Amino acid sequence: MTLTQLEIFSLVAQLQGFTSAAHRLGISQSAVSHAIKSLELELGVELFRRQQSRVELSDIGQQLLLRARAMLGLATTLQQEAADARGMKSGTLRIGSFGPTASIRLLPRILEHFRQAHPGIEVHVDEGPDRQVLQWLEERRIDVGFVVLEQERLDTVALFEDQMVALLPEGHALAHQASVKLKDLCHDPFVLTEAGSSELVERLFHSARLKPNVRYRCSQLLSTLDTVSRGAGVSVVAQASLPQDGQPRYVQRPLSPKVARQIGLAVLDRRQSSPATLAFIQMAQQLFPLSQKAV
Template sequence: MTLTQLEIFSLVAELQGFTSAAHRLGISQSAVSHAIKALEQELGIDLFRRHQSQVELSDIGQQLLLRARAMLGLANTLQQEAADARGMKRGTLRIGSFGPTSSNRLLPPILERFRLAYPGIEVHIDEGPDRQVLQWLDERRIDVGFVVLEQERFDTFALFEDQLVALLPADHPLASHPAIGLEALCDDPFILTEAGSSELVTRLFHSARLSPKVRFRCAQLLSTLEAVCRGDGVSLVAQASLPQVADTRYVQRPLAPAVARTIGLAVLDRRQASPATLAFVQLAQSVHNRSS
Protein backbone atom coordinates (compact mmCIF):
# COMPACT_ATOMS: atom_id res chain seq x y z
CA MET A 1 0.00 0.00 0.00
CA THR A 2 1.39 3.38 -0.99
CA LEU A 3 0.41 6.98 -0.37
CA THR A 4 -0.11 7.37 -4.11
CA GLN A 5 -2.68 4.57 -4.07
CA LEU A 6 -4.46 6.19 -1.13
CA GLU A 7 -4.44 9.55 -2.88
CA ILE A 8 -5.97 8.01 -6.01
CA PHE A 9 -8.52 6.14 -3.89
CA SER A 10 -9.53 9.36 -2.11
CA LEU A 11 -9.88 11.29 -5.36
CA VAL A 12 -11.90 8.59 -7.14
CA ALA A 13 -14.25 8.57 -4.13
CA GLU A 14 -14.58 12.36 -4.19
CA LEU A 15 -15.19 12.64 -7.95
CA GLN A 16 -17.11 9.35 -8.25
CA GLY A 17 -15.26 8.37 -11.37
CA PHE A 18 -12.00 6.93 -12.64
CA THR A 19 -11.87 9.22 -15.66
CA SER A 20 -12.45 12.38 -13.62
CA ALA A 21 -9.75 11.36 -11.16
CA ALA A 22 -7.34 10.64 -14.00
CA HIS A 23 -7.95 14.09 -15.50
CA ARG A 24 -7.44 15.77 -12.13
CA LEU A 25 -4.19 13.89 -11.51
CA GLY A 26 -2.91 14.23 -15.07
CA ILE A 27 -2.46 10.47 -15.53
CA SER A 28 -4.16 7.83 -17.67
CA GLN A 29 -7.40 6.17 -16.67
CA SER A 30 -5.69 2.81 -16.86
CA ALA A 31 -3.15 3.97 -14.27
CA VAL A 32 -6.00 4.94 -11.94
CA SER A 33 -7.77 1.62 -12.51
CA HIS A 34 -4.53 -0.29 -11.90
CA ALA A 35 -3.86 1.57 -8.64
CA ILE A 36 -7.37 0.87 -7.31
CA LYS A 37 -7.27 -2.77 -8.40
CA ALA A 38 -3.88 -3.28 -6.73
CA LEU A 39 -5.15 -1.66 -3.51
CA GLU A 40 -8.30 -3.80 -3.51
CA GLN A 41 -6.26 -6.95 -4.09
CA GLU A 42 -3.89 -6.08 -1.26
CA LEU A 43 -6.76 -5.40 1.14
CA GLY A 44 -8.89 -8.28 -0.12
CA ILE A 45 -12.05 -6.18 -0.44
CA ASP A 46 -14.00 -4.20 -3.03
CA LEU A 47 -13.66 -0.48 -2.33
CA PHE A 48 -16.19 0.59 -4.99
CA ARG A 49 -19.40 -0.49 -6.65
CA ARG A 50 -18.98 -0.04 -10.42
CA HIS A 51 -21.71 1.47 -12.58
CA GLN A 52 -21.69 2.46 -16.24
CA SER A 53 -20.35 6.00 -15.92
CA GLN A 54 -19.78 6.37 -12.19
CA VAL A 55 -18.55 4.48 -9.19
CA GLU A 56 -19.66 4.69 -5.59
CA LEU A 57 -17.99 3.58 -2.41
CA SER A 58 -18.87 0.23 -0.91
CA ASP A 59 -19.79 0.17 2.77
CA ILE A 60 -16.28 -0.85 3.79
CA GLY A 61 -14.88 1.64 1.28
CA GLN A 62 -16.69 4.47 3.06
CA GLN A 63 -15.20 3.36 6.35
CA LEU A 64 -11.68 3.10 4.98
CA LEU A 65 -11.89 6.44 3.16
CA LEU A 66 -11.81 8.29 6.47
CA ARG A 67 -8.72 6.33 7.48
CA ALA A 68 -7.07 6.98 4.13
CA ARG A 69 -7.67 10.72 4.37
CA ALA A 70 -6.32 10.73 7.92
CA MET A 71 -3.16 9.00 6.71
CA LEU A 72 -2.82 11.42 3.81
CA GLY A 73 -3.30 14.34 6.18
CA LEU A 74 -0.58 13.08 8.51
CA ALA A 75 1.73 12.46 5.55
CA ASN A 76 1.10 16.00 4.35
CA THR A 77 1.88 17.34 7.83
CA LEU A 78 5.13 15.36 7.85
CA GLN A 79 6.07 16.83 4.48
CA GLN A 80 5.10 20.30 5.65
CA GLU A 81 7.22 20.02 8.79
CA ALA A 82 10.17 18.99 6.67
CA ALA A 83 9.43 21.87 4.32
CA ASP A 84 9.20 24.20 7.32
CA ALA A 85 12.75 23.26 8.25
CA ARG A 86 13.76 24.29 4.72
CA GLY A 87 11.87 27.58 4.94
CA MET A 88 8.51 26.17 3.74
CA LYS A 89 9.55 26.28 0.11
CA ARG A 90 7.18 23.50 -0.97
CA GLY A 91 3.88 22.07 0.14
CA THR A 92 0.10 22.16 -0.28
CA LEU A 93 -2.64 23.99 1.57
CA ARG A 94 -6.34 23.14 1.09
CA ILE A 95 -8.82 25.82 2.17
CA GLY A 96 -12.60 25.60 2.48
CA SER A 97 -14.61 28.80 2.04
CA PHE A 98 -18.28 29.73 1.98
CA GLY A 99 -20.23 32.57 0.46
CA PRO A 100 -19.35 36.21 -0.14
CA THR A 101 -18.26 36.94 3.45
CA SER A 102 -15.31 34.58 3.44
CA SER A 103 -14.65 34.15 -0.30
CA ASN A 104 -14.89 37.81 -1.31
CA ARG A 105 -14.21 39.77 1.86
CA LEU A 106 -11.98 37.81 4.24
CA LEU A 107 -9.96 35.44 2.04
CA PRO A 108 -8.44 37.72 -0.67
CA PRO A 109 -6.22 39.92 1.56
CA ILE A 110 -5.09 36.90 3.59
CA LEU A 111 -4.31 34.93 0.46
CA GLU A 112 -2.37 37.82 -1.06
CA ARG A 113 -0.04 38.03 1.94
CA PHE A 114 0.28 34.24 2.19
CA ARG A 115 1.35 33.89 -1.45
CA LEU A 116 3.93 36.63 -1.02
CA ALA A 117 5.35 35.00 2.11
CA TYR A 118 5.19 31.38 0.87
CA PRO A 119 5.24 31.33 -2.95
CA GLY A 120 6.18 27.64 -3.02
CA ILE A 121 3.03 26.51 -1.20
CA GLU A 122 0.37 25.33 -3.64
CA VAL A 123 -3.04 26.62 -2.49
CA HIS A 124 -6.31 24.85 -3.33
CA ILE A 125 -9.65 26.51 -2.50
CA ASP A 126 -13.04 24.77 -2.44
CA GLU A 127 -16.20 26.82 -1.95
CA GLY A 128 -19.49 25.48 -0.68
CA PRO A 129 -22.21 26.13 1.90
CA ASP A 130 -20.92 26.54 5.46
CA ARG A 131 -22.26 23.12 6.51
CA GLN A 132 -20.33 21.53 3.63
CA VAL A 133 -17.11 23.19 4.79
CA LEU A 134 -17.65 21.50 8.16
CA GLN A 135 -18.15 18.18 6.42
CA TRP A 136 -14.95 18.68 4.42
CA LEU A 137 -13.07 19.28 7.66
CA ASP A 138 -14.49 16.11 9.19
CA GLU A 139 -13.54 14.15 6.08
CA ARG A 140 -10.04 15.73 6.01
CA ARG A 141 -10.63 16.98 2.47
CA ILE A 142 -9.41 20.41 3.55
CA ASP A 143 -6.78 21.56 6.03
CA VAL A 144 -8.54 24.71 7.23
CA GLY A 145 -11.97 26.18 6.68
CA PHE A 146 -13.88 29.41 7.20
CA VAL A 147 -16.81 28.68 9.52
CA VAL A 148 -19.51 30.39 11.56
CA LEU A 149 -18.56 30.11 15.24
CA GLU A 150 -19.05 28.41 17.66
CA GLN A 151 -17.91 24.96 16.52
CA GLU A 152 -17.04 22.88 19.55
CA ARG A 153 -15.69 19.80 17.80
CA PHE A 154 -12.96 21.77 15.99
CA ASP A 155 -10.08 24.00 17.03
CA THR A 156 -11.19 27.47 15.99
CA PHE A 157 -9.77 30.99 15.63
CA ALA A 158 -12.12 33.99 15.58
CA LEU A 159 -11.48 36.53 12.83
CA PHE A 160 -14.45 38.77 12.16
CA GLU A 161 -17.83 39.75 13.58
CA ASP A 162 -20.82 41.17 11.74
CA GLN A 163 -24.57 41.14 12.30
CA LEU A 164 -27.71 39.80 10.72
CA VAL A 165 -29.80 42.38 8.89
CA ALA A 166 -33.30 42.36 7.46
CA LEU A 167 -33.60 42.87 3.71
CA LEU A 168 -36.71 44.69 2.53
CA PRO A 169 -37.91 46.09 -0.79
CA ALA A 170 -37.24 49.83 -0.86
CA ASP A 171 -40.97 50.64 -0.86
CA HIS A 172 -41.83 48.24 1.98
CA PRO A 173 -43.76 49.82 4.91
CA LEU A 174 -41.01 48.73 7.33
CA ALA A 175 -38.24 50.33 5.25
CA SER A 176 -38.62 53.59 7.19
CA HIS A 177 -37.97 51.88 10.53
CA PRO A 178 -34.43 52.17 11.98
CA ALA A 179 -34.52 48.54 13.18
CA ILE A 180 -36.79 45.55 12.62
CA GLY A 181 -38.10 43.05 15.14
CA LEU A 182 -37.85 39.39 14.17
CA GLU A 183 -41.61 38.93 14.52
CA ALA A 184 -42.28 41.60 11.87
CA LEU A 185 -40.50 39.45 9.28
CA CYS A 186 -43.14 36.75 9.71
CA ASP A 187 -45.91 38.83 8.13
CA ASP A 188 -44.54 38.68 4.56
CA PRO A 189 -43.37 35.83 2.33
CA PHE A 190 -39.85 34.96 3.49
CA ILE A 191 -36.84 34.30 1.25
CA LEU A 192 -34.28 31.92 2.77
CA THR A 193 -30.77 31.76 1.39
CA GLU A 194 -29.69 28.14 1.71
CA ALA A 195 -25.98 29.01 1.63
CA GLY A 196 -24.18 31.12 4.22
CA SER A 197 -26.04 31.80 7.47
CA SER A 198 -29.24 29.83 6.73
CA GLU A 199 -28.81 27.54 9.74
CA LEU A 200 -28.24 30.54 12.02
CA VAL A 201 -31.37 32.21 10.63
CA THR A 202 -33.42 29.03 11.08
CA ARG A 203 -32.22 28.58 14.67
CA LEU A 204 -32.98 32.23 15.41
CA PHE A 205 -36.63 31.92 14.40
CA HIS A 206 -36.94 28.56 16.15
CA SER A 207 -35.51 29.93 19.42
CA ALA A 208 -38.01 32.80 19.29
CA ARG A 209 -40.81 30.29 18.57
CA LEU A 210 -41.60 32.06 15.34
CA SER A 211 -42.41 30.56 11.95
CA PRO A 212 -41.55 32.68 8.91
CA LYS A 213 -43.59 32.09 5.76
CA VAL A 214 -40.75 30.58 3.73
CA ARG A 215 -41.83 30.78 0.09
CA PHE A 216 -38.44 30.94 -1.61
CA ARG A 217 -35.29 28.90 -0.96
CA CYS A 218 -32.41 30.42 -2.91
CA ALA A 219 -29.07 28.69 -3.41
CA GLN A 220 -27.22 31.97 -3.92
CA LEU A 221 -27.34 35.36 -2.22
CA LEU A 222 -27.70 37.12 -5.59
CA SER A 223 -30.96 35.25 -6.17
CA THR A 224 -32.19 36.36 -2.76
CA LEU A 225 -31.34 39.99 -3.51
CA GLU A 226 -33.15 39.90 -6.84
CA ALA A 227 -36.24 38.33 -5.24
CA VAL A 228 -36.30 41.04 -2.56
CA CYS A 229 -35.86 43.75 -5.18
CA ARG A 230 -38.82 42.37 -7.14
CA GLY A 231 -40.94 42.61 -4.00
CA ASP A 232 -41.38 38.84 -3.73
CA GLY A 233 -40.69 38.88 0.00
CA VAL A 234 -38.30 39.81 2.80
CA SER A 235 -35.15 38.10 3.99
CA LEU A 236 -32.54 37.93 6.71
CA VAL A 237 -28.84 37.73 5.83
CA ALA A 238 -25.40 38.52 7.20
CA GLN A 239 -24.47 42.15 6.60
CA ALA A 240 -20.91 41.34 5.50
CA SER A 241 -22.22 39.12 2.72
CA LEU A 242 -23.96 42.00 0.95
CA PRO A 243 -22.37 43.75 -2.05
CA GLN A 244 -20.26 46.78 -1.19
CA VAL A 245 -22.05 48.85 -3.84
CA ALA A 246 -25.50 49.88 -2.61
CA ASP A 247 -28.61 48.93 -4.59
CA THR A 248 -31.46 51.44 -4.19
CA ARG A 249 -34.06 48.74 -4.90
CA TYR A 250 -33.71 47.27 -1.40
CA VAL A 251 -32.81 48.43 2.10
CA GLN A 252 -31.05 46.67 4.95
CA ARG A 253 -32.04 47.22 8.57
CA PRO A 254 -30.49 45.81 11.76
CA LEU A 255 -32.53 43.55 13.96
CA ALA A 256 -33.91 44.68 17.29
CA PRO A 257 -32.37 43.30 19.39
CA ALA A 258 -29.18 42.96 17.34
CA VAL A 259 -27.93 39.49 16.42
CA ALA A 260 -24.17 39.08 15.90
CA ARG A 261 -22.39 36.47 13.80
CA THR A 262 -18.73 35.56 14.24
CA ILE A 263 -16.64 34.14 11.40
CA GLY A 264 -13.43 32.28 12.08
CA LEU A 265 -11.11 29.56 10.87
CA ALA A 266 -11.36 25.95 11.97
CA VAL A 267 -8.95 23.01 11.87
CA LEU A 268 -9.65 19.45 12.89
CA ASP A 269 -6.81 19.39 15.42
CA ARG A 270 -4.24 22.17 15.75
CA ARG A 271 -1.74 19.67 17.17
CA GLN A 272 -1.76 17.79 13.85
CA ALA A 273 -2.09 20.86 11.61
CA SER A 274 0.68 21.37 9.06
CA PRO A 275 3.07 24.33 9.31
CA ALA A 276 1.45 25.82 6.19
CA THR A 277 -1.97 25.61 7.85
CA LEU A 278 -0.74 27.25 11.04
CA ALA A 279 1.06 29.94 9.02
CA PHE A 280 -2.19 30.68 7.16
CA VAL A 281 -4.11 30.95 10.44
CA GLN A 282 -1.47 33.26 11.90
CA LEU A 283 -1.54 35.50 8.83
CA ALA A 284 -5.33 35.54 8.88
CA GLN A 285 -5.35 36.68 12.48
CA SER A 286 -2.75 39.32 11.68
CA VAL A 287 -4.81 40.70 8.79
CA HIS A 288 -7.95 40.70 10.93
CA ASN A 289 -6.31 42.41 13.90
CA ARG A 290 -4.79 45.05 11.67
CA SER A 291 -8.13 45.81 10.01
CA SER A 292 -10.16 45.80 13.24
Protein backbone atom coordinates (compact mmCIF):
# COMPACT_ATOMS: atom_id res chain seq x y z
CA MET A 1 0.00 0.00 0.00
CA THR A 2 1.37 3.41 -0.97
CA LEU A 3 0.41 7.00 -0.27
CA THR A 4 -0.10 7.46 -4.02
CA GLN A 5 -2.71 4.68 -4.01
CA LEU A 6 -4.47 6.30 -1.06
CA GLU A 7 -4.39 9.71 -2.75
CA ILE A 8 -5.94 8.24 -5.91
CA PHE A 9 -8.54 6.37 -3.82
CA SER A 10 -9.50 9.60 -2.02
CA LEU A 11 -9.73 11.61 -5.23
CA VAL A 12 -11.82 9.01 -7.10
CA ALA A 13 -14.21 8.99 -4.13
CA GLN A 14 -14.40 12.79 -4.11
CA LEU A 15 -14.96 13.18 -7.87
CA GLN A 16 -16.98 9.95 -8.25
CA GLY A 17 -15.11 8.98 -11.39
CA PHE A 18 -11.89 7.44 -12.64
CA THR A 19 -11.65 9.79 -15.63
CA SER A 20 -12.14 12.93 -13.53
CA ALA A 21 -9.50 11.78 -11.07
CA ALA A 22 -7.08 11.02 -13.91
CA HIS A 23 -7.57 14.51 -15.37
CA ARG A 24 -7.04 16.13 -11.96
CA LEU A 25 -3.85 14.14 -11.36
CA GLY A 26 -2.54 14.48 -14.91
CA ILE A 27 -2.21 10.71 -15.42
CA SER A 28 -3.98 8.16 -17.61
CA GLN A 29 -7.29 6.59 -16.65
CA SER A 30 -5.70 3.16 -16.88
CA ALA A 31 -3.14 4.22 -14.25
CA VAL A 32 -5.95 5.26 -11.92
CA SER A 33 -7.83 1.99 -12.52
CA HIS A 34 -4.66 -0.01 -11.91
CA ALA A 35 -3.94 1.79 -8.64
CA ILE A 36 -7.46 1.17 -7.34
CA LYS A 37 -7.45 -2.46 -8.47
CA SER A 38 -4.09 -3.08 -6.80
CA LEU A 39 -5.33 -1.49 -3.58
CA GLU A 40 -8.50 -3.59 -3.63
CA LEU A 41 -6.48 -6.78 -4.17
CA GLU A 42 -4.14 -5.91 -1.32
CA LEU A 43 -6.99 -5.11 1.06
CA GLY A 44 -9.19 -7.96 -0.15
CA VAL A 45 -12.32 -5.81 -0.46
CA GLU A 46 -14.17 -3.92 -3.18
CA LEU A 47 -13.83 -0.20 -2.57
CA PHE A 48 -16.20 1.02 -5.31
CA ARG A 49 -19.38 -0.04 -7.02
CA ARG A 50 -18.89 0.62 -10.72
CA GLN A 51 -21.73 2.13 -12.71
CA GLN A 52 -21.95 3.39 -16.29
CA SER A 53 -21.37 7.10 -15.74
CA ARG A 54 -19.78 7.17 -12.27
CA VAL A 55 -18.57 5.10 -9.37
CA GLU A 56 -19.85 4.95 -5.81
CA LEU A 57 -18.11 3.91 -2.64
CA SER A 58 -19.02 0.53 -1.25
CA ASP A 59 -19.97 0.31 2.44
CA ILE A 60 -16.46 -0.77 3.40
CA GLY A 61 -15.06 1.82 0.99
CA GLN A 62 -16.81 4.59 2.92
CA GLN A 63 -15.34 3.30 6.16
CA LEU A 64 -11.83 2.96 4.78
CA LEU A 65 -11.94 6.39 3.09
CA LEU A 66 -11.92 8.12 6.48
CA ARG A 67 -8.87 6.09 7.47
CA ALA A 68 -7.15 6.82 4.17
CA ARG A 69 -7.70 10.57 4.51
CA ALA A 70 -6.45 10.45 8.10
CA MET A 71 -3.27 8.72 6.89
CA LEU A 72 -2.84 11.26 4.09
CA GLY A 73 -3.32 14.08 6.57
CA LEU A 74 -0.64 12.67 8.86
CA ALA A 75 1.70 12.22 5.90
CA THR A 76 1.13 15.85 4.90
CA THR A 77 1.84 16.95 8.47
CA LEU A 78 5.05 14.91 8.47
CA GLN A 79 6.16 16.49 5.19
CA GLN A 80 5.33 19.99 6.38
CA GLU A 81 7.05 19.55 9.72
CA ALA A 82 10.16 18.62 7.74
CA ALA A 83 9.56 21.67 5.53
CA ASP A 84 9.12 23.77 8.67
CA ALA A 85 12.56 22.70 9.82
CA ARG A 86 13.85 23.99 6.48
CA GLY A 87 11.95 27.27 6.86
CA MET A 88 8.52 26.11 5.58
CA LYS A 89 9.58 26.59 1.97
CA SER A 90 7.09 24.05 0.60
CA GLY A 91 3.86 22.30 1.46
CA THR A 92 0.11 22.43 0.88
CA LEU A 93 -2.71 24.10 2.79
CA ARG A 94 -6.36 23.22 2.11
CA ILE A 95 -8.92 25.78 3.29
CA GLY A 96 -12.72 25.57 3.40
CA SER A 97 -14.72 28.79 3.22
CA PHE A 98 -18.37 29.83 3.03
CA GLY A 99 -20.43 32.91 2.35
CA PRO A 100 -19.42 36.53 1.75
CA THR A 101 -18.25 37.10 5.33
CA ALA A 102 -15.54 34.43 5.21
CA SER A 103 -14.76 34.42 1.49
CA ILE A 104 -14.77 38.19 0.91
CA ARG A 105 -14.21 39.93 4.25
CA LEU A 106 -11.80 37.59 6.02
CA LEU A 107 -10.01 35.14 3.71
CA PRO A 108 -8.48 37.54 1.11
CA ARG A 109 -6.76 39.65 3.76
CA ILE A 110 -5.40 36.61 5.60
CA LEU A 111 -4.20 34.99 2.36
CA GLU A 112 -2.44 38.18 1.24
CA HIS A 113 -0.29 38.23 4.37
CA PHE A 114 0.12 34.46 4.51
CA ARG A 115 1.46 34.28 0.94
CA GLN A 116 3.91 37.08 1.65
CA ALA A 117 5.22 35.22 4.69
CA HIS A 118 5.13 31.71 3.16
CA PRO A 119 5.29 31.97 -0.65
CA GLY A 120 6.29 28.32 -1.02
CA ILE A 121 3.06 26.96 0.49
CA GLU A 122 0.52 25.92 -2.15
CA VAL A 123 -2.96 27.01 -1.06
CA HIS A 124 -6.20 25.32 -2.16
CA VAL A 125 -9.55 26.95 -1.30
CA ASP A 126 -12.89 25.13 -1.51
CA GLU A 127 -16.12 27.11 -1.08
CA GLY A 128 -19.52 25.75 -0.11
CA PRO A 129 -22.34 26.13 2.43
CA ASP A 130 -21.32 26.32 6.09
CA ARG A 131 -22.54 22.80 6.82
CA GLN A 132 -20.48 21.46 3.92
CA VAL A 133 -17.32 23.02 5.34
CA LEU A 134 -17.99 21.08 8.54
CA GLN A 135 -18.40 17.91 6.51
CA TRP A 136 -15.13 18.57 4.66
CA LEU A 137 -13.37 18.94 8.00
CA GLU A 138 -14.79 15.68 9.31
CA GLU A 139 -13.83 13.91 6.08
CA ARG A 140 -10.32 15.47 6.26
CA ARG A 141 -10.74 16.96 2.78
CA ILE A 142 -9.54 20.30 4.16
CA ASP A 143 -6.99 21.22 6.84
CA VAL A 144 -8.79 24.25 8.26
CA GLY A 145 -12.21 25.79 7.69
CA PHE A 146 -14.21 28.91 8.42
CA VAL A 147 -17.20 28.00 10.60
CA VAL A 148 -20.03 29.58 12.55
CA LEU A 149 -19.27 29.20 16.25
CA GLU A 150 -19.81 27.37 18.57
CA GLN A 151 -18.58 23.98 17.33
CA GLU A 152 -17.93 21.74 20.32
CA ARG A 153 -16.52 18.83 18.29
CA LEU A 154 -13.73 20.94 16.79
CA ASP A 155 -10.75 22.98 17.94
CA THR A 156 -11.73 26.57 17.13
CA VAL A 157 -10.63 30.18 17.38
CA ALA A 158 -12.96 33.18 17.04
CA LEU A 159 -12.09 35.83 14.44
CA PHE A 160 -15.08 38.02 13.70
CA GLU A 161 -18.45 38.95 15.20
CA ASP A 162 -21.51 40.57 13.68
CA GLN A 163 -25.24 40.25 14.26
CA MET A 164 -28.19 38.57 12.61
CA VAL A 165 -30.72 40.92 11.04
CA ALA A 166 -34.22 40.65 9.66
CA LEU A 167 -34.42 41.24 5.92
CA LEU A 168 -37.65 42.91 4.77
CA PRO A 169 -39.09 44.24 1.50
CA GLU A 170 -39.34 48.00 1.19
CA GLY A 171 -42.73 49.15 2.43
CA HIS A 172 -43.23 46.13 4.69
CA ALA A 173 -45.08 46.95 7.92
CA LEU A 174 -42.15 45.78 10.05
CA ALA A 175 -39.72 48.01 8.14
CA HIS A 176 -40.89 51.01 10.17
CA GLN A 177 -39.81 49.40 13.46
CA ALA A 178 -36.38 49.88 15.02
CA SER A 179 -36.03 46.14 15.60
CA VAL A 180 -37.95 42.98 14.79
CA LYS A 181 -38.93 39.99 16.92
CA LEU A 182 -38.57 36.48 15.55
CA LYS A 183 -42.25 35.72 16.12
CA ASP A 184 -43.21 38.64 13.85
CA LEU A 185 -41.36 36.94 10.96
CA CYS A 186 -43.51 33.81 11.14
CA HIS A 187 -46.52 35.34 9.39
CA ASP A 188 -44.94 35.98 5.98
CA PRO A 189 -43.36 33.52 3.54
CA PHE A 190 -39.81 32.94 4.76
CA VAL A 191 -36.68 32.76 2.61
CA LEU A 192 -33.96 30.49 4.02
CA THR A 193 -30.45 31.01 2.71
CA GLU A 194 -28.67 27.66 2.72
CA ALA A 195 -25.29 29.08 1.63
CA GLY A 196 -24.61 30.88 4.90
CA SER A 197 -25.66 30.49 8.52
CA SER A 198 -28.73 28.38 7.81
CA GLU A 199 -28.21 26.11 10.82
CA LEU A 200 -27.94 29.14 13.12
CA VAL A 201 -31.19 30.59 11.73
CA GLU A 202 -33.02 27.29 12.11
CA ARG A 203 -31.66 26.92 15.64
CA LEU A 204 -32.87 30.41 16.58
CA PHE A 205 -36.45 29.65 15.63
CA HIS A 206 -36.32 26.19 17.21
CA SER A 207 -34.99 27.57 20.51
CA ALA A 208 -37.80 30.15 20.56
CA ARG A 209 -40.32 27.34 19.79
CA LEU A 210 -41.30 29.10 16.61
CA LYS A 211 -41.73 27.75 13.11
CA PRO A 212 -41.21 30.10 10.17
CA ASN A 213 -43.25 29.60 7.02
CA VAL A 214 -40.29 28.52 4.87
CA ARG A 215 -41.50 28.98 1.30
CA TYR A 216 -38.14 29.41 -0.44
CA ARG A 217 -34.73 27.79 0.05
CA CYS A 218 -32.00 29.67 -1.80
CA SER A 219 -28.53 28.25 -2.34
CA GLN A 220 -27.04 31.73 -2.79
CA LEU A 221 -27.45 34.93 -0.78
CA LEU A 222 -28.05 36.94 -3.97
CA SER A 223 -31.13 34.84 -4.67
CA THR A 224 -32.41 35.56 -1.17
CA LEU A 225 -31.87 39.31 -1.61
CA ASP A 226 -33.71 39.24 -4.94
CA THR A 227 -36.62 37.26 -3.50
CA VAL A 228 -37.01 39.65 -0.57
CA SER A 229 -36.60 42.70 -2.81
CA ARG A 230 -39.47 41.49 -4.98
CA GLY A 231 -41.68 41.35 -1.88
CA ALA A 232 -42.02 37.56 -2.03
CA GLY A 233 -40.91 36.96 1.55
CA VAL A 234 -38.81 37.90 4.57
CA SER A 235 -35.57 36.43 5.85
CA VAL A 236 -32.91 36.43 8.56
CA VAL A 237 -29.28 36.79 7.48
CA ALA A 238 -25.93 37.84 8.90
CA GLN A 239 -25.38 41.59 8.61
CA ALA A 240 -21.78 41.26 7.44
CA SER A 241 -22.83 39.09 4.52
CA LEU A 242 -24.87 41.90 2.93
CA PRO A 243 -23.39 43.87 0.01
CA GLN A 244 -21.79 47.16 1.01
CA ASP A 245 -22.46 49.06 -2.22
CA GLY A 246 -25.42 49.78 -4.46
CA GLN A 247 -28.96 50.87 -3.62
CA PRO A 248 -30.70 47.91 -1.98
CA ARG A 249 -34.41 47.37 -2.49
CA TYR A 250 -34.73 45.72 0.89
CA VAL A 251 -34.57 46.88 4.51
CA GLN A 252 -32.49 45.34 7.29
CA ARG A 253 -33.48 45.57 10.94
CA PRO A 254 -31.73 44.12 14.02
CA LEU A 255 -33.46 41.30 15.81
CA SER A 256 -34.97 41.83 19.24
CA PRO A 257 -33.36 40.60 21.39
CA LYS A 258 -30.09 40.99 19.49
CA VAL A 259 -28.45 37.83 18.17
CA ALA A 260 -24.68 37.84 17.71
CA ARG A 261 -22.90 35.56 15.25
CA GLN A 262 -19.25 34.63 15.52
CA ILE A 263 -17.12 33.37 12.63
CA GLY A 264 -13.96 31.48 13.37
CA LEU A 265 -11.47 28.95 12.10
CA ALA A 266 -11.69 25.27 13.00
CA VAL A 267 -9.50 22.20 12.76
CA LEU A 268 -10.26 18.61 13.70
CA ASP A 269 -7.39 18.27 16.14
CA ARG A 270 -4.71 20.83 16.90
CA ARG A 271 -2.23 18.09 17.77
CA GLN A 272 -2.39 16.73 14.22
CA SER A 273 -2.42 20.08 12.42
CA SER A 274 0.41 20.82 10.01
CA PRO A 275 2.81 23.74 10.52
CA ALA A 276 1.21 25.52 7.54
CA THR A 277 -2.24 25.19 9.13
CA LEU A 278 -1.03 26.55 12.46
CA ALA A 279 0.80 29.39 10.69
CA PHE A 280 -2.40 30.32 8.83
CA ILE A 281 -4.39 30.37 12.07
CA GLN A 282 -1.74 32.45 13.80
CA MET A 283 -1.78 34.92 10.91
CA ALA A 284 -5.57 35.17 11.13
CA GLN A 285 -5.40 35.86 14.86
CA GLN A 286 -2.91 38.67 14.32
CA LEU A 287 -5.13 40.32 11.71
CA PHE A 288 -8.43 39.85 13.57
CA PRO A 289 -7.92 40.56 17.30
CA LEU A 290 -11.34 39.19 18.28
CA SER A 291 -9.49 35.87 18.68
CA GLN A 292 -9.65 34.79 22.30
CA LYS A 293 -8.00 31.37 22.26
CA ALA A 294 -5.62 29.67 19.91
CA VAL A 295 -6.17 26.19 18.58
